Amino acid sequence: xxxxxxxxxxxxxxxxxxxxxPHAGANAxxxxxxxxxxxxxxxxxxxxxxxxxxxxxxxxxITSKIWRFVSYGVSAASSDPDKPGEIIDFDQVSDxxxxxxxxxxxxxxxxxxxxxxxxxxREIADSVDALFMFDAAHPPGLIAGKAHPSPVGVxxxxxxxxxxxxxxxRGGLVLCRAAHAKALDSAVFPGAQGGPLMHVIAAKAVCFxxxxxPEFKAYSEQIIRNSRALAAAMSSRGYRVVSGGTDNxxxxxxxxxxLPELTAKKAQETLDLANITCNKNTVPFETRSPFxxxxxxxxxxxxxxxxxxxxxxxxxxxxxxxVLRSIGTPGEAAAVAAVxxxxxxxxxxxxxxxxx
Ligand SMILES: Cc1ncc(COP(=O)(O)O)c(C=O)c1O
Numbered sequence: 001x002x003x004x005x006x007x008x009x010x011x012x013x014x015x016x017x018x019x020x021x022p023h024a025g026a027n028a029x030x031x032x033x034x035x036x037x038x039x040x041x042x043x044x045x046x047x048x049x050x051x052x053x054x055x056x057x058x059x060x061x062i063t064s065k066i067w068r069f070v071s072y073g074v075s076a077a078s079s080d081p082d083k084p085g086e087i088i089d090f091d092q093v094s095d096x097x098x099x100x101x102x103x104x105x106x107x108x109x110x111x112x113x114x115x116x117x118x119x120x121x122r123e124i125a126d127s128v129d130a131l132f133m134f135d136a137a138h139p140p141g142l143i144a145g146k147a148h149p150s151p152v153g154v155x156x157x158x159x160x161x162x163x164x165x166x167x168x169x170r171g172g173l174v175l176c177r178a179a180h181a182k183a184l185d186s187a188v189f190p191g192a193q194g195g196p197l198m199h200v201i202a203a204k205a206v207c208f209x210x211x212x213x214p215e216f217k218a219y220s221e222q223i224i225r226n227s228r229a230l231a232a233a234m235s236s237r238g239y240r241v242v243s244g245g246t247d248n249x250x251x252x253x254x255x256x257x258x259l260p261e262l263t264a265k266k267a268q269e270t271l272d273l274a275n276i277t278c279n280k281n282t283v284p285f286e287t288r289s290p291f292x293x294x295x296x297x298x299x300x301x302x303x304x305x306x307x308x309x310x311x312x313x314x315x316x317x318x319x320x321x322x323v324l325r326s327i328g329t330p331g332e333a334a335a336v337a338a339v340x341x342x343x344x345x346x347x348x349x350x351x352x353x354x355x356x
Contacts, residue, residue: 005201008208012144013152015175020204021188021196022172025137025161028188029055030063032157032174035187036131037103039066044097044130045106046088047071050284053110053135070100074112074243074284086243086284088112090120097128107151108135108159111281111297113227113246118151133157139248140173141165141301144211145220148248156180165223165249165301168207169200219304223249226300229310233317234298242283242295250299254283259324264293267324270332271296274323274339275347276316296320306350319343 002020009018022028033043043063046052050073054061057069072093078085097105107121118134125132134151140160142148151158157176162168176184189196210216224247231241231251242252255262264280271278282288283295300308303316319339326335 001198001202001205002196005205005208008205008212009173009175012208012211013150013158013175015152015158016178017176017181017184019174019176019185019188020171020201021193022159022174023193023197023200024170025053025135025159025172026055026061027192028159028161028172028174029053029133029135031184031187031192032133032159032176033063033067033104034191035180035183036133036157037067040068041104042068042070042100042102043104043106044070044072044093044100044102046109046112047073049282049286049290050074051109051112053108053137056106056135070096070102072096077242077284078244081244084244087114088116090124093121094124094127097124097130101128102130104131104133106133106135107155108133108137110138111250111252111295112243113231113241113248113251114243115148115247116151117149118154122154131156133159135159137161138164138250141167141211141216142220142223142248145217147217147220147224157184162204162207165220166207166211167219167301167305168210169203171197171200171204173204222309223300223304225310226304226308226313227251229313230298230300230317233314234320237317237321239321249301250297252281252283252295252297254295255324256287256294259327262324262327263288264296265291266327267296270327270336271320271323274319274336275343276320276323276339278320303350306347306352308350312346312350315342315346 005020006018045056057064074086075089105125132155134155160173163170227246231246238258240254240257268280278296280293281295281297282293326332
C-alpha cells in the first residue's frame with residue numbers, strides 16, 4: 001500500500017522520491033530540517049505575521065529551539081492596481097540571504113493568496129549556496145491540477161499536506177531529489193515519528209489517484225474562480241482584500257476599514273454561530289495581537305467540492321457582511337439566526353457528494 005501511494009505521488013508530481021509517512025505537514029517540515037541541517041543552522045523563511053507557518057520559526061514551535069530562523073516578508077500595501085502591494089519582497093529575500101548566509105531557504109505560507117513562484121527563490125538559494133525547501137502545504141491540489149506552477153524539480157525538497165487543496169486524508173508528504181532520499185526517509189522514521197499510519201497512507205493513495213483524473217483539474221480551476229469571485233464580492237462591500245485579490249484557494253479580508261472596532265476573533269466566533277466557518281488571521285503589518293487579529297481567512301475548496309459557483313460566492317459574501325455588520329447592534333441575534341437559515345438553505349441545495 002505504501003509503495004502504491006509513493007508511486008502515485010511521484011508520478012502525479014514528477015518527483016524523484018516520495019515519503020508518504022508524515023502524519024501532518026508540521027512533521028514533514030521537521031523531518032526535512034532534520035535531514036538537511038545540523039542543530040543551530042540558519043533557516044530563512046517567511047515572517048509569521050506576513051503569512052509564514054509556525055514551523056517556520058515561531059517561538060512557540062520546537063523548530064525555533066533547534067534552528068536559528070531569520071525572516072523575509074511582503075512589501076507594503078499599495079493602492080495602485082498596477083503595482084499591487086503585500087506580495088513577497090524578493091529584494092528583501094535576497095538581502096537577508098546575503099547577510100545571514102542561511103543553510104536552507106523556505107518558501108511557502110499559510111495565509112498568502114498569491115502564486116509563489118519557486119524560480120526566484122531557487123536563484124537566491126544558489127547565489128548563497130543554500131538548499132531550497134518549498135513548503136507547499138496549501139496549494140498542492142492547485143499544483144496537481146496544473147493551475148499553479150510546480151516547485152517539484154526546482155526546489156531540493158517539497159513538503160505538502162494532503163488534507164487541504166489535495167482533498168485527501170489529514171496528513172503530510174515529502175517529495176525530494178534522489179540525492180536526499182535516504183537522509184529524508186530516516187529523518188521521518190525514526191527521526192520525527194514512530195510507525196506509519198497505514199489507514200491514512202491507503203487514503204493518500206486513493207487521493208493521489210483522484211488527483212490524476214480530469215475532474216480534479218476542473219475542480220482546482222473552479223476553486224480559484226470561486227476564490228476570485230468571493231474576493232471581488234467582499235471588496236465590493238468595502239472590505240480590503242490583502243494584496244488586492246487572490247490567485248489561489250484563499251483570501252484574507254482586512255476588517256479594519258469597514259469595522260475598525262471589530263476583532264477577527266469576534267468575527268470568527270460570530271460567523272460560526274451562523275454556520276459560516278473561517279478563521280481569524282493576522283494581516284501584514286498587523287496592529288493587534290495574533291489572538292485578536294484583524295483579518296479573516298476565507299477558503300473555497302470545501303464549498304467548491306459541494307458544487308458552489310461564482311454566483312453562490314456572491315451570496316456567501318453577502319451573508320458574511322450581514323453577520324459582521326450586525327455585531328454589537330441590537331439586531332445581532334436576529335441577523336445571525338437569519339443568516340444561519342440562509343446558509344443552511346444554500347448548502348442544502350448542494351449536498352455533499354459523499355455519504356458520511
Ligand atoms: C505553510 C504550512 N506549513 C505547514 C503546515 C502544517 O500542517 P499540519 O497542520 O498538517 O501540521 C501548515 C498548516 O496549516 C501550513 O499552512
